[in-house]
Amino acid sequence: MAGSRLDPIDRKILAELQADGRMTNVELAKRVGISAPPCLRRVRTLEEAGYIRGYHAKVDARELGFEVQVFAMVGLQSQAEADLSAFEQRCRDWPLVRECHMLNGEVDFILKCVAPDLSTFQSFLTEQLTAAENVASVKTSLVIRGAKDEPGVPFDVLEQRLARSA
Amino acid sequence: MAGSRLDPIDRKILAELQADGRMTNVELAKRVGISAPPCLRRVRTLEEAGYIRGYHAKVDARELGFEVQVFAMVGLQSQAEADLSAFEQRCRDWPLVRECHMLNGEVDFILKCVAPDLSTFQSFLTEQLTAAENVASVKTSLVIRGAKDEPGVPFDVLEQRLARSA
């Protein structure tokens, strides 16, 4: 299984940095039970190996003036690989689209979008997304309220799993 | 509008920390064009005002052994506020559920879930989610591949908007 190339200290490092990405290295070292220099070496290794894809401040979208969050389900006319890739590239170019995932089932993609207000989103929806080449159908759902928004993965589930298979 | 209580330097700070949450304060100060002490004070103020909700390392779920990502659309039997809140609380308690958003339209909630493998997710789906009180329907879609996953908000959209209204 992937993840077993990491020892318990590496996993603890990842869990701690997922919970607080701005923690100092000495604090991190203290928490994982080693001294600072090897801790920093591990962090660099984890970054270079791709386990850590970056560090980001989580900003409050609503407080910043992005009042609208929308999930959009998109169906395409052609599911040929070239057409799928072309649509994905468009999503990467649209700043209002924050996430784009290809799905199984009847709908082809789910998009998470954010916008300052409804009219901005509706302009994007009608003039860009629905109007884009190869787009067959778009169904949107407004987020009424957010109940949970945890970044990353549940490390405790991983630990339980590793303990069971040991 | 919210966001206009922030001056251009504050917005630049937020944008920079969203892009790189581990940037040192002196580097941040250099980028936004002020010296380090006032820059640090602004960051603390933004944190306390709730504009910054935290800092998180973005870990690679698949490389860590979480091979399965699923979006689940959940319909409830009762949409009374007490029942909505009860379901939201359940979602907060389930570690496999990373996000839970209440939606308008026919479906009540969308959940983003992550799991080490399909059987773990299916156990959760049948034994926990579908079996939970007040849950009327659950439709799940597996993520085949991810095309875009940008955290946060598009600051350039915000700046364009502010420039237009000035």
Place this chain on the structure above:
DNA sequence: GCTGAAATCGCCTAACG
């Protein structure tokens, strides 16, 4: 009120055992 400058303190990060 704000910023910037200086000084102290603590952390980062090499090199070596």
Place this chain on the structure above:
DNA sequence: CGTTAGGCGATTTCAGC
């Protein structure tokens, strides 16, 4: 992986705009 040590950043203090 730990220890040491030198340089740099973080953070407080204080003065100036």
